[in-house]
Amino acid sequence: MMTSLTRAATDRLRTGFEGELIWPGDDGYDTARTVWNAAIDRRPALIARPDATADVLTVVRFARECGMEISIRGGGHSAAGHAVADGALMLDLSAMKAIEVDPAARTAVAGPGLVWRELDAATQEFGLATTGGVVGSTGIAGLTLGGGIGYLDRLAGLTCDNLLAAELVTADGEVLQASADAHPDLFWALRGGGGNFGVVTAFTYRLHPVTEVYGGLLGYTTDRAAEVLRAFAEFGPGAPGRLALYAGLVTAPPAPFVPEHLRGQRVAGLIPVYFGPAGEAARVLAPLRDLAPPVLDLTQPMSYQQAQQLTDGLNPPGMHHYYTAEWLHDLDGQAIEALVAAAASAPSRQSVIVIKRMGGATADVPADATPFWYRDAAYNLDVHAQWAPTSPPELHTAWAQATRQAARHASAGGGYVNFIGADQGPGRVRAAYGGNYARLAQIKAAYDPDNFFHVNNNIPPAVRAGNAPARAVNAAPDGGERAAS
Numbered sequence: 208m209m210t211s212l213t214r215a216a217t218d219r220l221r222t223g224f225e226g227e228l229i230w231p232g233d234d235g236y237d238t239a240r241t242v243w244n245a246a247i248d249r250r251p252a253l254i255a256r257p258d259a260t261a262d263v264l265t266v267v268r269f270a271r272e273c274g275m276e277i278s279i280r281g282g283g284h285s286a287a288g289h290a291v292a293d294g295a296l297m298l299d300l301s302a303m304k305a306i307e308v309d310p311a312a313r314t315a316v317a318g319p320g321l322v323w324r325e326l327d328a329a330t331q332e333f334g335l336a337t338t339g340g341v342v343g344s345t346g347i348a349g350l351t352l353g354g355g356i357g358y359l360d361r362l363a364g365l366t367c368d369n370l371l372a373a374e375l376v377t378a379d380g381e382v383l384q385a386s387a388d389a390h391p392d393l394f395w396a397l398r399g400g401g402g403n404f405g406v407v408t409a410f411t412y413r414l415h416p417v418t419e420v421y422g423g424l425l426g427y428t429t430d431r432a433a434e435v436l437r438a439f440a441e442f443g444p445g446a447p448g449r450l451a452l453y454a455g456l457v458t459a460p461p462a463p464f465v466p467e468h469l470r471g472q473r474v475a476g477l478i479p480v481y482f483g484p485a486g487e488a489a490r491v492l493a494p495l496r497d498l499a500p501p502v503l504d505l506t507q508p509m510s511y512q513q514a515q516q517l518t519d520g521l522n523p524p525g526m527h528h529y530y531t532a533e534w535l536h537d538l539d540g541q542a543i544e545a546l547v548a549a550a551a552s553a554p555s556r557q558s559v560i561v562i563k564r565m566g567g568a569t570a571d572v573p574a575d576a577t578p579f580w581y582r583d584a585a586y587n588l589d590v591h592a593q594w595a596p597t598s599p600p601e602l603h604t605a606w607a608q609a610t611r612q613a614a615r616h617a618s619a620g621g622g623y624v625n626f627i628g629a630d631q632g633p634g635r636v637r638a639a640y641g642g643n644y645a646r647l648a649q650i651k652a653a654y655d656p657d658n659f660f661h662v663n664n665n666i667p668p669a670v671r672a673g674n675a676p677a678r679a680v681n682a683a684p685d686g687g688e689r690a691a692s
Contacts, residue, residue, distance in 0.1 A: 214230065216273070217253065217269075219269070220255070220265065220266070220269045223261070223265055224255070224257070224262050224265045224266070225257075225258050225259070225261075225262055226255060226256045226257040226258045226259075226262045226302065227255075227256040227302070228253065228254070228255055228256075229253070229254040229255075229256065230253060230254075231250060231252070236254070239254045239256070239297075239299060240254065240291055240297065241283075242280070242283040242284070242285070242288060242290050242291060243282075243283055243284045243285075243286075243344060243528075244285070244286050244287075244288055244527065244528045245524075245525050245526055245527050245528075245596060246288070246527035246528060246529070246596075246600060247288030247290075247291060249288065249291045249292055249293045250293055250294070251278070251291055251292065251293070251294070251295050251296065251297035252275070252294050252295060252296060253296050253297070254296075254297045254299050255296060255297070255298055255299065256299040256300075256301065256302050257298070257299075257300065257302065257303065258302055258303070259303070259408075260374065260376065260382060260408040260409070263298065263300070263376045263406050263408050264376050264380060264382060266296065266298050267298075267376050267378070267380055267406060268380045269296075270296045270298075270659075271378070271379075271380065271659065275295065275296045276292055276294065276295040276296070276662065277295060277296050277297075277298055277659070277660070277662065278290055278291050278292040278295050278296075278297050278298065278662040279298050279300065279402055279406055279660070279662070279663075280297060280298065280299045280300060280301065281300050281301070281319050281320060281346035281347070281348030281349050282301070282320075282321075282322045282344065282345055282346015282347070282348065282349060283301070283346065284322075284340075284342070284344060284345045284346050284349060285349055285625075286528045286529060286530045286591075286626075286628065287530075287627070287628050287629035287664070288629065289349075289402070289629070289662055289663050289664070292662050295662065298406065300318075300319040300320045300348065300406075300408075301320040302320055303318035303319050303320040303408065304318050304320045304321050304325065305317075305318040306318065306321060306325070306326060306329045308329055308330055308332070308333055308335070308414070310333040310335065313335060313413065313414040313415070313416075314371065314411060314412060314413060314414060315329070315330055315335075315337070315411070315412045315414055316409055316410070316411050316412075317347060317409070317410045317411075317412065318408070318409060319346075319347070319348040319406075319407055319408060319409070319410070320346075320348075321346070321347045322343065322344050322345060322346050322347065323339040323340045323342075323343055323344075323345050323346075323347060323350070323515065324343030324344065324512070324515065324516070326339060326347055327339060327343075327511065327512050327515055328512065330414055331417075331510070331511055331512055333414075334416055334417065334418045335414035335415065335416060335417065336359060336414060336415060336417040336511050337359070337363065337366065337369045337412045337413060337414050337415065338355055338356075338357045338358075338359040338360045338363050338364065338365060338366045338368075338369060339355070339357050339359070339366060339515065340355070340357055341357050341358060341515060341517070341518055342518060342519060342522060343515060343516055343519055344519075344522075347410065348402075348407060348410070349402070349625065350366055350625065351366045351367060351370060351410055352367075352397060352399070352400065352401050352402055352407065353399065353401055353623075353624045353625035353664075354366065354367050354398075354399040354577075354578070354579040354623065354624065354625065355367050356563065356565075356569075356587060356623065357451075358422075358451040358480045358514060358515070359415070359417070359451070359482070360451075360565075360567070360568065360569050361446075361448045361449075361450065361451055361564075361565070361566060361567025361568055361569060362415070362448050362449050362451075362482055362567060362568055363415045363568055364568040364569060364571075364572060365399075365569055365572075365577075365579060366412075367397075367398035367399045367577050367578075367579060368398070368568075368569075368572055368577065369412050369413040369414075369415075370397070370398050370410060370411070370412060370413075371386065371411045371412065371413055372384065372385065372386040372389075372394070372410075372411040373385045373386075373394065373397050373407050373409065373410055373411065374407065374408050374409040375393075375397070375404070375405035375406055375407045375408060376405055376406045376408060377404075377405045377654055377655070378405065378654065378655040378657065378659040378660060382408075383405070385397060386411075392650050392653070393405075393650065393653075393654060395577065395578070395646075395650070396578060396646075396647055396650040396651075396654075398577040398578060398579070399577045399578035399579040399624070399640075399643075400578045400640075400647050400650075400666065401624055401663050401664050401666070402660060402663040403647070403651055403655065403660055403661075403663055403665065403666045404650065404651065404654050404655060404660070405654065405655070405660065406660075417482060417511045418511075419482065419483055419484055419485075419508070420480065420481070420482060420508070420509050420510060420511050420513075420514050421480075421481045421483070421484075421485045421488035421489075421506065421507070421508050421509070422451075422478065422479055422480035422481060422488075422506060422507075422509060422514045422517065423478070423479075423504075423505040423506035423507055423509070423517070424476055424477070424478055424503065424504075424505040424506070424517070425476065425477040425478075425479065425495075425496070425499070425501040425503070425504055425505075425506065426459070426465075426469070426474055426475075426476050426501055426502060426503030426504075426505070427474060427475040427476065427477075427499065427501055427502055427503075428469070428472075428474060428475075428502060429456075429472065429473040429474055429475060429550075429551070431475060431499070432456055432475040432547045432550065433543055433544065433547050434499060435454065435475040435476075435477065435499045436454055436475070436538065436543045436546070436547070436562070437498075437540075437543060438495060438498035438499035439452070439454040439477060439495075439499075439538070439562070439564070440538040440539075440543070441498060442494060442495045442498060443564040443566075443585070443586075444566075444585075446491070446564065446566075447491060447567075448566075448567035448568055449481055449482045449483050449491075450479060450480070450481050450482075450488075450491055450492075451478075451479070451480040451481075451482075451564075452477065452478070452479050452480075452563075452564040453477070453478040453561060453562065453563050453564070454475070454476070454477055454478075454561070454562045455475070455476045455477075455478065455559055455560065455561045455562070456473070456474075456475055456476075456546065456547065456550035456559065456560040457473070457474060457476060457521060457559045457560075458471060458472065458473055458474070458556040458557060458559075459471065459472055459473075459474045460520045460521065462520060464505055465503070466503065469503070471556070473550065473551065473556070477495070477499070477501075478517060478518070479492055479495070479506065480514050480517075485507075485508045488506075492506070521557075521559060522593070523557075525596070526557060526593050526594065526595065526596075527593070527594050527595070527596055527598075527600060527603075528591065528592070528593050529591075529592040529593075529600070529603060529604045529607055529628055530589065530590070530591055530592075530607070530626040530627070530628055531590050531607050531608055531610075531611045531622065531626065531627070531628055531631065532587065532588060532589050532590065532611070532622040532623045532626035532627065533587075533588045533611050533614060533615060533618050533619075533621075533622045534565075534581040534584035534586070534587060534588075534618065534619040534620065534621060534622060534623065535562075535584060535585060535586040535587075535588050535614060535617045535618060535619060536583075536584060536585055536586075536617060536618070536619040537585060537586075537617045538562065538585070538586055538617065539617060541616060541617075542613075542614045542616070542617045545610075545613035545614055546560055546562075546588075546610065546613070546614060548613075549590075549606070549609070549610040549613060552606070553592075553606055554594070554598075554602045554603055554606055555592065555593060555594040555595070555598065555603055557593040557594060557595075558591060558592045558593050558594070558603065558606065558607070559591045559593065560588075560589070560590055560591075560610065561588075561589040561591065562586050562587070562588055562589070563586060563587040563589070564585070564586060565584050565585060565586060565587055566585065569582060570582050570583055574641070574642065574643070575642070575643060575646075577643075578640055578643045578646075578647055579643075580621070580639075580640055580641030580642055580643045581619050581620065581621060581641060583619070584619040585619075587623055588611065588614055589623070589626055590607045590610045590611050591607075592604060592606060592607040604628070604630070620638060620641055621635070621638035621639045621640070621641055622635065622638070622639055623639065624636065624639040624640070624664050627639060627664050633665070633667075636664045636665065636666065639664070640666075644666070645669070647666050648666055648667065648668060648669035649669045649671075651666050651667070651668040651669065652668035652669045652670070652671050655668060656668050656671075
């Protein structure tokens with residue numbers, strides 16, 4: 208791979224390219240290469256910021272001709288830092304923020320540079336929403352392509368379940384429209400297979416009416432953490448699909464709504480978000496409050512956009528981040544004790560353990576209908592190490608890995624692909640897709656046989672026997688045993 212460029216060498220890139228080219232040393236270069244995770248400090252050879260699909264096509268063709276490695280930035284929120292690579296061409300889609308909402312059809316066509324707070328604002332003008340990330344600065348592209356979990360998924364399905372079509376630029380320099388009727392194999396792979404198959408330049412989403420929301424925080428002192436997780440586990444299986452429910456072991460922020468004696472202290476918390484009237488929500492949540500009476504109850508009627516911002520305060524800017532995750536089929540006493548002990552021993556007070564109740568509409572979709580395999584998992588365990596730049600990273604990444612391992616006896620077989628760190632290896636990526644991995648590798652071979660798009664949680668192309676046509680890929684998914692990590 209070429210790791211350096213001269214400005215003269217990019218003259219042909221400038222021809223027909225209407226976006227912005229940013230070089231090392233240019234004003235704005237350091238800002239443009241910076242991503243959400245402050246632990247990522249990489250220097251691309253060139254940053255290309257396109258305005259439209261034609262620009263993306265020009266950049267992809269240029270990178271292929273030059274033998275350059277390419278990274279794709281949407282929202283830049285990947286904790287693994289896949290948006291940027293040393294010496295590579297960084298294709299920065301952040302300027303592509305067009306969005307068109309059709310309230311009658313309940314659809315939205317959205318550009319890949321949007322983040323969820325922007326898409327939510329546009330769709331909520333019409334009282335509509337689709338399942339999105341619970342941190343407003345998360346890019347829509349990465350979350351959608353990795354599956355997409357969020358507050359709405361138990362009611363409306365995963366983000367990828369609500370993807371109706373996609374426009375993308377392929378590795379061989381074509382612009383394709385993918386849907387259930389056009390390139391259905393590629394469309395299947397895009398709904399959870401990550402950024403392995405091309406650069407998506409437009410997403411078409413199904414939208415749902417969302418007008419009444421009741422949610423917030425139920426807070427508890429840390430000595431009650433095990434009690435709270437037991438109540439969470441007992442209440443969850445009977446919870447209706449209209450209720451999203453998260454449990455967290457966190458440090459209380461110094462926010463006005465937190466009692467002064469709890470600020471900066473380790474606490475346990477539940478975040479319920481109910482999609483319906485406040486009175487109905489209160490009745491649904493009453494058994495949970497009975498099981499674990501909170502010391503702090505901040506639940507109330509709110510807008511969907513307010514619900515989407517509930518956890519934004521847990522991610523202050525400038526921090527270093529590391530994720531690891533596991534799908535769990537159970538949250539038993541052993542797992543609860545292990546997670547409570549891990550939270551107490553976290554080397555950083557900013558590190559968090561979050562457990563999301565899955566099920567509902569997510570589980571109604573067959574495991575092979577999209578690449579998202581773990582439809583029957585009861586919980587998503589997200590271990591998020593977060594620390595100040597002055598602290599040695601090894602201490603925090605080791606804690607995160609040990610915490611995940613402590614709950615692995617209850618594993619459903621893999622982890623959420625969007626929460627897999629870059630250092631966790633190809634085995635973790637394979638495990639994330641379970642019985643769908645073989646089909647994804649076949650589709651990768653059809654659309655990107657040279658693995659041009661590999662700065663991601665990578666799925667290498669399958670080795671094809673003979674001279675099978677590149678696009679004749681409609682193999683049945685491998686429904687065998689789930690891969691172990």
